[in-house]
Amino acid sequence: MRRRPGIGGLQTAAAARDQYRLLGENVAKIRTDLMKEQLATFRSQLEDFARKHKNDIRKNPAFRSQFHEMCAKVGVDPLASNKGFWAELLGIGDFYYEIGVQIVEICLATRAQNGGLINLQELCSLLRQKRKGSREAVSEDDCLRAISKLKVLGSGFEVISVGKKKLVRSVPTELNKDHNEIIEVAQAQGFVTVDELERRLSWTSGRAIDALETLLKEGFAMIDDGHRDGRRRYWFPCVSSISSLGGSDA
Amino acid sequence: MQTLGNFKLPPFFNYPPYFTLQPVRDTREKQVQLWKELILDYCKTQKIFVIGLEEEFPLFSNPAIERSLTHEAREAFLTALVSEGRAEWLDKGHRKCLILWHRIQDWADIILNFVKDYGLENSVTTVEEIRSGPESRGTDLQGVDRIILMRALKLLEHKGKLAIFKGTSADDEGIKFSS
Numbered sequence: 409m410r411r412r413p414g415i416g417g418l419q420t421a422a423a424a425r426d427q428y429r430l431l432g433e434n435v436a437k438i439r440t441d442l443m444k445e446q447l448a449t450f451r452s453q454l455e456d457f458a459r460k461h462k463n464d465i466r467k468n469p470a471f472r473s474q475f476h477e478m479c480a481k482v483g484v485d486p487l488a489s490n491k492g493f494w495a496e497l498l499g500i501g502d503f504y505y506e507i508g509v510q511i512v513e514i515c516l517a518t519r520a521q522n523g524g525l526i527n528l529q530e531l532c533s534l535l536r537q538k539r540k541g542s543r544e545a546v547s548e549d550d551c552l553r554a555i556s557k558l559k560v561l562g563s564g565f566e567v568i569s570v571g572k573k574k575l576v577r578s579v580p581t582e583l584n585k586d587h588n589e590i591i592e593v594a595q596a597q598g599f600v601t602v603d604e605l606e607r608r609l610s611w612t613s614g615r616a617i618d619a620l621e622t623l624l625k626e627g628f629a630m631i632d633d634g635h636r637d638g639r640r641r642y643w644f645p646c647v648s649s650i651s652s653l654g655g656s657d658a
Numbered sequence: 659m660q661t662l663g664n665f666k667l668p669p670f671f672n673y674p675p676y677f678t679l680q681p682v683r684d685t686r687e688k689q690v691q692l693w694k695e696l697i698l699d700y701c702k703t704q705k706i707f708v709i710g711l712e713e714e715f716p717l718f719s720n721p722a723i724e725r726s727l728t729h730e731a732r733e734a735f736l737t738a739l740v741s742e743g744r745a746e747w748l749d750k751g752h753r754k755c756l757i758l759w760h761r762i763q764d765w766a767d768i769i770l771n772f773v774k775d776y777g778l779e780n781s782v783t784t785v786e787e788i789r790s791g792p793e794s795r796g797t798d799l800q801g802v803d804r805i806i807l808m809r810a811l812k813l814l815e816h817k818g819k820l821a822i823f824k825g826t827s828a829d830d831e832g833i834k835f836s837s
Contacts (some may be wrong), residue, residue, distance in 0.1 A: 520688035599674075627685050631673030634725040643675040 452477070471608060485600040510538055512565075515578035523627025524579030525591075525646040528552075528567065531576050551576075571595050575646055581626050586611075586619040591628075591644055598648040599632065599641040661717050665703055668696060671717075677725035679734055688710055693735040698744060702759035708744030708748070709736065709755045748805070754804060760798065765810035770819065779837040784830050785811070 452579040464471040507579055514534045518526055532548050539546060555576060564580035571592035577583070584590075594600045605616035620642050623629040632641040660667045670676045670692050680686040684784065696790055700706070708714055711732050717736060719726030727735075736755045739745035743761055748754040769788070776793050783791070789807060794800045799807075811833065814820050821834045 520684065523685070618801040623744055624682055627682060630680055630685060630689075632725075633678045634674060636724065642672070643673070647675075648673070 443575045465565040483584075504550070504554040504557050507535065507550055510535055511551065511554055511558065512578070513578065514538065515565075519578065519627075523629075524577060524581070525628050525644075527646055528574040528576055528578050548574075573647065579626070584619075584646070586615065587623055587628075590616075590619055590623065590642075591647060594642070594644040596645045598642040601639045601641055603639065660720075662700070663704075665700055665808050670722055671696070671720055674723050674725050677720070677723075677727055677745065679728070682818055684746060690735060690738045694739055694742075694744070697735060697739065697757065698759050701757045705801060706750045707757060707806060711736070711755065721775070742815070756765055758806065758836050762806070762813055765802070765812045769807075769810055769814060772797060773835050774798055778835050780831055780835065782834045784832050786830050788833070 438525070458475070464475075476496060479537055480486065509533065514531060515526060518534070522572070528548055532546065532551050533645055535551065552567060552574075555565050555567055562571055564577065566577045568575050568577055568583065568588070569589050578579070589604060589609055590600055593605065599638060600620075602616045602620065604628060605611050605620075606613055609616075620629065623644075624631065624642065629642045632643055634639060660672060674758055676689055676692070680689050694726075697709075697717060701709070711729060718732060734783055736745055736747075738753070739757070740747060744758050746756045746758065748756055748806075772788070772794065785807060788799055789793055790800070790802065791814050808831075811820065811822060815822050819836055821836070823834070836837070
């Protein structure tokens, strides 16, 4: 364009620039609209699915992990969004959501050994192993935050303090005061005996056996009849730091 | 990590309750699963074919934690292997157990590959030669348990892949492979 002198020339040039910009914006807008439309369709499908299976996603940990796997396969990351539908349904920020999912996976994988009760330190170290190569470091505090968000999933994820340790419970079983006290005593050696409970907590043997039986049935404890003193020991995998215990089913 | 010779023991081997049969179903299933894997793995790397329940066996006790498996526990773990076709009782009293870290079918395939590799089709060999001849050196067939080998050979005979016949010496059989 030949440059014309004077105010008139400058004004014409400015007007032309405006026109180009408008045109450009229009084209861009049409493109984004199209894209938005496609995305909206897809998301509504996914939301429909999520809504339809909301209960399953919330209640059934196995289904939930499958749902995430499915999302990952089609290239949608429900964890990446803080706003909108996913936040309403699940209420979690991306980073914590990701950790949350990984925590669920770890709890599921170790459930057969610990009955769904794992100590926070062990959980964190397993989480770090799992996240090796990712940039963000994960602290115990992060874990706690992520777990607190997991509560909305309604599957009974909870952090309980027993003695000095924090335990993460991933099964709906409620632990009563007696159970907590037993686990606290077990923290010293990893196991307890009925005698020890009677002595330390001034319980009757009936009370101790009753509580131990419950813990055993829930899979939180394992019996050990192999000691030469002949006394049955009740071991608690959740308080022993055997991080890699049974890691074969990862 | 604790080792047995060159074999790395899994962490659960050091956790005392795994040496007592667990009464709760879910816990026991997990326990049995871990032991099954350990037994198969150990026998495979150490080339062990028969476990005697009343004999010393390195996996049956852990001196480091002063625990050993009761007879009942040993039988339970091996029975679980038997039910999966990964082991067979050699006697009615369940005192000796054949460990099939390769299933019989897999042993049969190994024999067929061995025959192909050495061009033994249409030729004659003996059972002992397969187990201890120079050709099998370095393969899984070297030193294979005779019962397992015979079982696999019978399977192949049944399929028409070979013929077994009495050899000159009383304790060895001849094998003729078909092409």
